[in-house]
Amino acid sequence: MTRASAFGFAVPAALLVAGFVFAAGHLRHALLVYLASWLFLLGAVLGSMALLMIHTLTGGAWGVRLGHELRAAIRLIPYTALAVIPLLLGMHTLFPWLRQHVPVDDPYLYHQQWYLNTAGLVGRTLVVFALWIGMAYGLIRRRTINQRFAAAGLIVMLLTVTIAAVDWVMSLVPYWHSTDIGLLLFTSQLLIAFALAVLVRLVRSAPSARAPSRTLRDFGNLLLVMVMGWAYVSFIDYLTAWIAEQPHETAWYVPRLLTDWWWLGVALACMGFGIPFFTLLLGKAKASWRALCAIAALSLFAQWINLVWLVLPSASVHGVALAWTDPLICIGLLGLGALGYRVRLSGRAREDEA
Numbered sequence: 001m002t003r004a005s006a007f008g009f010a011v012p013a014a015l016l017v018a019g020f021v022f023a024a025g026h027l028r029h030a031l032l033v034y035l036a037s038w039l040f041l042l043g044a045v046l047g048s049m050a051l052l053m054i055h056t057l058t059g060g061a062w063g064v065r066l067g068h069e070l071r072a073a074i075r076l077i078p079y080t081a082l083a084v085i086p087l088l089l090g091m092h093t094l095f096p097w098l099r100q101h102v103p104v105d106d107p108y109l110y111h112q113q114w115y116l117n118t119a120g121l122v123g124r125t126l127v128v129f130a131l132w133i134g135m136a137y138g139l140i141r142r143r144t145i146n147q148r149f150a151a152a153g154l155i156v157m158l159l160t161v162t163i164a165a166v167d168w169v170m171s172l173v174p175y176w177h178s179t180d181i182g183l184l185l186f187t188s189q190l191l192i193a194f195a196l197a198v199l200v201r202l203v204r205s206a207p208s209a210r211a212p213s214r215t216l217r218d219f220g221n222l223l224l225v226m227v228m229g230w231a232y233v234s235f236i237d238y239l240t241a242w243i244a245e246q247p248h249e250t251a252w253y254v255p256r257l258l259t260d261w262w263w264l265g266v267a268l269a270c271m272g273f274g275i276p277f278f279t280l281l282l283g284k285a286k287a288s289w290r291a292l293c294a295i296a297a298l299s300l301f302a303q304w305i306n307l308v309w310l311v312l313p314s315a316s317v318h319g320v321a322l323a324w325t326d327p328l329i330c331i332g333l334l335g336l337g338a339l340g341y342r343v344r345l346s347g348r349a350r351e352d353e354a
Contacts, residue, residue, distance in 0.1 A: 008339050016332025020086075023325040028315060031094045033326045034333060035087060035168060036311040039185075040192065040304050041337040042080045042164075046132065047193025048073035050157050050186070052139050056150035062218045069197035072344040077136045079340050081129050083333065087168070091121060097174045109174060116174060121167055128160040161186045172314035176252040180237040187230040192303045194226055199296035200345070202289055213287045220286025223295060224277065230303075231273040255317040256309065264309050264320075272302035 023030035048070040055063030063070075092098045097109055097116045109116075135153050139145060162182025170181045178184075198219050241249040256265055276295050285291040315321075 009336065012332045012335030012339065014332075015328045015335070019325045019328030019332055023323060023329070026323055027090065028093050029312075029321065029323060030325060030329060031087065031090045032172075032311050032315055033308075033323075033329045035094070036304075036307045037330050037333040038080070038083050038087065039168065039307045039311070041076070041083065041334065043185075043189035043192040043303070043307075044073050044196055044337070044341075045076050045080050045136075045193075046157065046161060047189035047191070048197065049132070049136060049139055050154060050190055051193055051197070052145065053150035053153045053157070056145040056147055057154075060218065061215055062222060065215055066194075066197040066201055069200050069345070070193065071140055072341060072347075073193060073196065074136050074140055075344040075347075076337060076340050077133055079337060081133065083336075084125060084129070088122060088125065091118070095121075095171060097171065112174060116171055124163055124167060128164055131156055131160055158182065158186055161189065169310055172311065173252055176249065178237055178241075178249075178252070180233055180240075184230075184233050184237060187226070187233050188303050188306055191223075191226045191230050191299060194223060195296040195299040195303070198223065199293060199300065202293050202296070204345075216289065216292060217283075217286045219292055220280050220295075223292070223299065224280040224286075227273060227276045227280070227299065231277070234306075252314075255313040255319075259313075259317070259319040261309070261313045261316070261320055264305060268302060268305050268309055271298055272306060276302075 020027075020030055020034075052063070052067070052070050052074070055067075087094065095116075097112070098118060114120075135156065138149060138153075159182075162185075165181045165185040169185065170176065170178060238253065241253055255261060276299055279285045279291065279295055285295070
């Protein structure tokens with residue numbers, strides 16, 4: 001590692017450390033901001049794994065074009081495994097069901113203790129990461145991925161993502177449950193990974209080597225499908241909660257819709273669905289390099305907002321509560337991930353040339 005690259009990693013690492021040092025008075029909020037950023041980084045890795053396995057089963061020029069970018073993202077799995085350590089160390093601050101002052105006579109929490117406990121959280125996290133690392137190793141080392149491996153891997157992926165979603169998102173509000181939470185996070189991960197791969201591919205390609213219009217249309221069509229898939233699952237989750245109108249359902253949506261967090265939901269709906277959907281319906285936009293870059297970048301930003309919206313209102317139930325240390329934590333963690341991704345991209349390029 002050169003001095004320049006070492007300095008590049010030192011800057012976001014210093015920002016991350018500073019963010020937590022100055023957040024000593026509101027540590028839970030800092031951990032929630034860190035959790036949202038970690039879920040975004042994890043989404044890029046797991047979504048890339050899922051896309052490679054989907055391409056193995058379906059084929060298509062899009063997977064060949066984006067293979068380099070997807071495999072580089074998968075190589076970030078050690079970063080995400082290391083990045084979960086601060087969350088495990090701070091889990092007693094992060095989760096309400098692990099705090100000392102939780103009433104022991106609460107029957108709802110009592111009946112969940114068999115699952116929501118320290119040993120269970122650590123054990124499940126270790127197991128899912130062991131499975132993810134094993135699948136990542138198989139996807140990276142094999143030039144040709146076996147279809148049976150891909151089919152089984154997608155099943156395991158959806159199950160393990162559901163476990164992670166329950167542990168790291170749904171349990172932040174232990175009185176709320178949703179059967180869609182795993183699929184909601186999974187569709188978000190697919191969108192994050194695909195938008196990132198498309199954006200990096202288009203930006204890095206030289207004008208003479210840019211994808212033909214047919215491939216650009218494939219990128220646009222698939223991006224539209226993933227936007228619609230994520231939006232559909234999100235809407236269905238809200239619709240079922242609205243129809244049921246039960247306390248354990250509304251406990252999740254009340255702080256997000258009846259406090260000043262609502263504006264973030266509106267922004268998410270516009271940037272995550274409205275603008276990409278109506279733009280990608282246009283044939284010219286699908287074949288435009290600039291339009292696809294803009295929509296991919298917007299989709300990435302929208303999914304980061306989506307994860308913030310999933311995580312932060314669980315603690316700030318009376319309205320938006322932000323801190324000046326939040327950008328330090330976000331830029332620090334995501335900056336480390338971006339630099340790691342760049343290093344992996346360069347490494348993959350050298351391997352391909354060799």
